[in-house]
Amino acid sequence: MKVLIVGSGGREHAIAYCVSKSDRVDKIYCTPGNAGIAEYAECAPIGAMEFDKIVAFAKEKAVDLVIVGMDDPLVGGLVDELEAAGIRAFGPRKNAAILEGSKAFSKDLMKKYHIPTAAYENFTDPEAALAYLETAKFPIVLKADGLALGKGVLICNTLEEAKEGVKTIMQDKKFGSAGDEMVIEEFMTGREVSVLSFVDGNTIRTMTSAQDHKRAGDGDTGLNTGGMGTFSPSPFYTKEVEDFCNKYIYQATVDAMKAEGRPFKGVIFFGLMLTEEGPKVLEYNARFGDPEAQVVLPRMKNDIIEVAEACIDGTLDQVDLQFEDNAAVCVVLASDGYPVAYEKGYKITGLEEFKKHEGYYCFHAGTKFDKDAIVTNGGRVLGVTAKGKDLKEARANAYAAAEWVKFDNKYMRHDIGKAIDEA
DSSP: EEEEEEEEHHHHHHHHHHHHHHHHHHHHHHEEOOOOGGGTTTEOOOOOOOOHHHHHHHHHOOOEEEEEHHHEEEEEEHHHHHHHTTTOOOOOOOHHOOOOOOHHHHHHHHHHOOOOOOEEEESHHHHHHHHTTTTSSSSEEESSOOOTTTOOOEEEEHHHHHHHHHHIIIISSGGGGGSSSSEEOOOOEEEEEEEEEEEEOOOEEEEEEEOOOOEEETTTTTEEEOOOOESSSSSTTHHHHHHHHIIIIIIHHHHHHTTTOEEEEEEEEEEEEEETTEEEEEEEEOOOTTTTTHHGGGOOOHHHHHHHHHHHHOOOOOOOOOOOOEEEEEEEEETTTTOOOOOOOOBBBOOGGGGTTTTTEEESEEEEEEETTEOOSSEEEEEEEEESSSSSHHHHOOOOOOTTTTTEEOOOOTTTTGGGGGG
């Protein structure tokens, strides 16, 4: 069969790697793709939001299945457009992708269906938000309602910071229309855990757990980013935590979306906070996490095509989802200055080393071809992932592999997975 992947980041590279392992697939396309994805797929220079062109391309190439990796096209309704054209697509329709597309919607959903989450209020009027903050308990969290590349969340320790945050999100519109509405919620403390899941509208199958590192600097300092590294599984995601989430969060979310007339098919990402009162939902995403996919997918034993088709066909209850009994760590190699300002176009060397070692992967996030060379083309450039028998071995392997890669202005955190030492 022929498969088209929509996206251009490390997540899509990890998806392409998994798709390439399927015996059922003989041709992979990707729009727009990157230099790493090009190893597995024929890439076409079509933007992820150019729906008409994507549909036309899928028809022209007689594509059998489209996998939409990115949040923007999912929230924008690409799956609806593909289905209307008679093309099978993996991912939620627009009315279900709102689970990620609107934080106000997802918070209201959790409140209505008694799914554990932080206390909150929604605001469309900045003056009302400012008045609310005058009586609030600090620290407090401000969230732009819409999509903001993982950066529309501000943690404010004082009233002054919070007032500046309201200005940033709602008045200065730093995150564009994503800030037309804003969620103010209580600050939760505890361990963060990410759990990805496959969903077919009724049934949910959770994947192995992971943990992301959002801050740009060592010691969780600096600005929020799209993610500077991950590890899987999380030693803090115990059987007790999993049992609680199965009972009160996972299936409850799937059932809630169905009850709202928004049946969800695709991947739900559960961002969890393990608080003293028990696990609570920090956020939902409507697709594979990035860079969580880079440590979760290489450990999956199943054929990703069979699982994706089961989600589309409503037969996920027949799938036994399995993962390797090992660990993986991903260290993101970024351009120095990310996520604010950085230079691009630097030649990358050392990538050939990954072909010599089993259990090591280099997932491209921001790369492109410049004649025969592969050069940097983004803030997050590469996700260096390595497996190990346990987290400590995987972490040592990932950092060793990170040294194989060289490019000017290379930057990375040196404490990805340090929390595992405390487990």
